[in-house]
Amino acid sequence: MKKMSNSLKRWQASRNAELGSPTSWLGLIGLFWLAPGLNSVGNAAGATVVLGKGPALLGNLLWEEGRILWQPAAGPELVLETDLHGAPTIVDFENLSFFVVDREGQLAVRIRDRDWAATTTFGGLEYFPHDPAWRIEAEWQSIDPPLQMEVPNVSGDLKAVEVSRCAVFAVGGQAVTLLPMAVGPDEAFFVFRDRTSGKETYGAGRFLKVPLHGDERITLDFNFAYNPPCAFTPFATCPLPPPENWLPFAVPVGEKKWVKPD
Known part of the structure; x- marks a missing residue:
């Protein structure tokens, strides 16, 4: 059994406390x-x-x-x-x-x-087993000129997003480009789907926040992938992943689909 990091344990505990x-x-x-x-x-x-x-x-x-x-x-x-x-x-x-x-x-x-x-039982969140193989070092490439995208949310509205960076990596020999939906001074925010979406994980996709430490590399730790707010309530307005972020393989780590207790 692969050992879970203390930071991941703390993050999972924080997620459960937040949602409860x-x-x-x-x-x-x-x-x-x-x-x-x-x-x-x-x-x-x-x-x-x-x-x-x-x-x-x-x-x-x-x-x-x-x-x-x-x-x-x-x-x-x-x-x-x-x-x-x-x-x-x-x-x-x-x-x-x-x-x-x-x-x-x-x-x-x-x-x-x-x-x-x-009157409502939360019941806690479930996670895939931690797998260090899904902590992936990616190239943090510039996009010039930046992409101008319209990203939909669950309500059908569109948000204009300018994308000037992308994370480039490979899984099982398959090259992948992941586009961030927002990039701040210290963090990049991704929305993605994969082959677990709608099965083990939430159908509309998952979120991933990634710290930034330089201009050339970025570490994507999918063990920290989590459900968007719209997985828990119909009163959220979550962004959906663009087609470019529909990964053609399963990402069997991170947060699983939440099922409301009876």
């Missing part, structure tokens, strides 16, 4: 898209954001001049930060919380039940 927490993706109970102008929030059937409990009108969300203003029926107004540049402003009501997400300039409200764990 009150702020887990499993606690989301709604996603409502906003329109410019006034958007009502409450328990009325005609509300833009339907809470499912509480007063008919809890308040309004005013979207104008590039900002969101929360106007509660009782209490002071509050400018809400979206998740575009970090953690969004949270508005609490009884056991519910809601916050605003920004997706390519389109705004939506997500609602979370902070007490979800009292």
Whole structure:
């Protein structure tokens, strides 16, 4: 049996703790898209954001001049930060919380039940056995001129992505090029499918974040591949892997498909 690294053990424990927490993706109970102008929030059937409990009108969300203003029926107004540049402003009501997400300039409200764990069993995540063979050293090549791509998400919307780098490696003598969906100063983010997708792993693919240490090489450790949020909730807007990242072989490491307990 191959020994698992301490860093992988810590990462798996962190994933389980994150998904079992009150702020887990499993606690989301709604996603409502906003329109410019006034958007009502409450328990009325005609509300833009339907809470499912509480007063008919809890308040309004005013979207104008590039900002969101929360106007509660009782209490002071509050400018809400979206998740575009970090953690969004949270508005609490009884056991519910809601916050605003920004997706390519389109705004939506997500609602979370902070007490979800009292009625739902998480059960934990399952992983393939650790295999050091899937820690792969790849060439980190420049793409000049950069590729201009439109990447779809699970909602069918398209996001414009500029790709100026690619990871090039081989598996079983088969050359592979993997395109990152985002590259920051210290990390690259990949979305991929493989021959386990829809079988042992989530059908829409998996995510992989990779630290960057130089300009010529990159280490892809697929033991850290994990499920996107849309594997746990219908209220997420996950990117899908582009066709270039559909790997023609199985990657039998990392996180397995999560099956909701009965």
